[in-house]
Ligand SMILES: Cc1cc2nc3c(=O)[nH]c(=O)nc-3n(C[C@H](O)[C@H](O)[C@H](O)COP(=O)(O)O)c2cc1C
């Protein structure tokens with residue numbers, strides 16, 4: 484069985500699966516049970532400054548989007564940071580860390596954007612024996628209205644300034660958690676690096692309104708007739724998170740900055756994808772909230788089996804392996820030619836591919852009178868739409884045409900050379916082709 488031991492910015496954990504800062508990590512009871520279930524580490528639910536804790540709403544704080552089978556695809560929340568007193572959380576962190584020295588415990592922090600506030604809380608965290616801190620510059624609701632969370636994360640100068648304070652007043656490894664509610668995620672990541680961050684983690688939740696109650700005419704979840712935007716997470720946000728992780732990993736400025744990948748991780752495969760795009764480990768929230776702590780056991784066994792099959796012996800070998808293959812559109816090979824192919828044994832004659840291609844793509848699927856569907860290579864541009872709308876997995880596949888064959892759509896021979904937009908004759912800015 485592959486060894487899943489992980490070391491992220493010098494913090495060791497038995498596997499790369501950490502619980503993200505959120506309700507699953509809000510108290511000792513939860514974290515002990517999470518560790519018993521097998522989680523490699525946790526980022527404790529965000530702590531605020533000393534004094535009266537924040538107050539949460541007393542009505543529904545979650546909204547959701549479901550698939551047709553009622554499987555939860557996206558979760559929206561209007562919860563704030565921990566609403567339990569600072570000293571209680573610190574006492575519990577210390578107790579759990581003492582009993583689970585081999586697991587990672589990171590403490591998430593969000594205090595006002597003032598040097599004194601950070602200077603005051605950091606020694607209290609260090610005293611617990613925690614392995615590191617994560618700066619929550621991402622929370623998009625409630626706290627941002629008070630000048631914290633995403634309000635800091637949207638201003639690179641603030642990120643740099645606060646990170647510098649944290650590195651000045653604490654020896655603990657520092658992870659800066661980024662908000663996706665910005666235009667270019669590379670800027671805050673660069674700012675975190677300039678401030679001395681040991682790593683970034685992303686994504687926090689995305690600004691969202693999941694639905695509107697059409698009797699009350701108010702966004703849901705509705706509190707006494709009113710709704711507010713919340714933070715979106717779960718499987719639906721994974722594509723956005725993967726792209727942001729890749730953007731940071733591909734950016735020469737931040738290429739060596741460790742990344743903790745967050746956003747929709749539900750299976751071992753999601754985790755492997757984040758790692759392939761540059762994440763050193765992953766954090767999980769919605770999947771644990773939907774299926775319980777034991778979901779980590781599927782992640783552990785799945786990742787380990789896959790690594791065995793691939794002949795990969797350590798998780799660090801996966802990290803960043805897909806980064807060199809993540810490129811810009813202009814560098815894609817325009818001489819790569821494929822055609823859709825329908826497996827008649829799998830086809831159930833539903834006709835979805837026909838409707839999609841006929842009405843919105845290239846009229847490349849034929850339907851016979853007795854509902855046999857076939858692809859017309861003379862028209863097919865291999866757009867992949869039929870694959871994506873077909874209800875049967877692997878029923879339609881994309882087959883690459885071999886070099887030298889004639890593409891019946893264009894009448895041209897398939898080239899064995901790479902040819903992209905940078906050298907294409909139709910590109911007025913093209914550099915001379917080789
Ligand atoms: C109810 C809820 C509360 C959260 N609270 C925090 C928080 O206190 N601090 C924080 O950094 N992130 C918080 N998050 C964001 C998660 O840590 C994570 O970044 C986000 O949910 C994306 O991961 P996921 O798709 O696995 O859920 C919260 C998320 C949820 C659903």
Ligand code: SF4
Pocket residue numbers: 822823839840844845846847848858862863864865866867868869870
């Ligand atoms: S790949 Fe696109 S063009 Fe080809 S058959 Fe499918 S939908 Fe039509």
Ligand code: SF4
Pocket residue numbers: 825829830831832833834835836837856872873874875878879
């Ligand atoms: S969508 Fe798939 S199953 Fe349905 S007709 Fe097309 S190939 Fe067959």
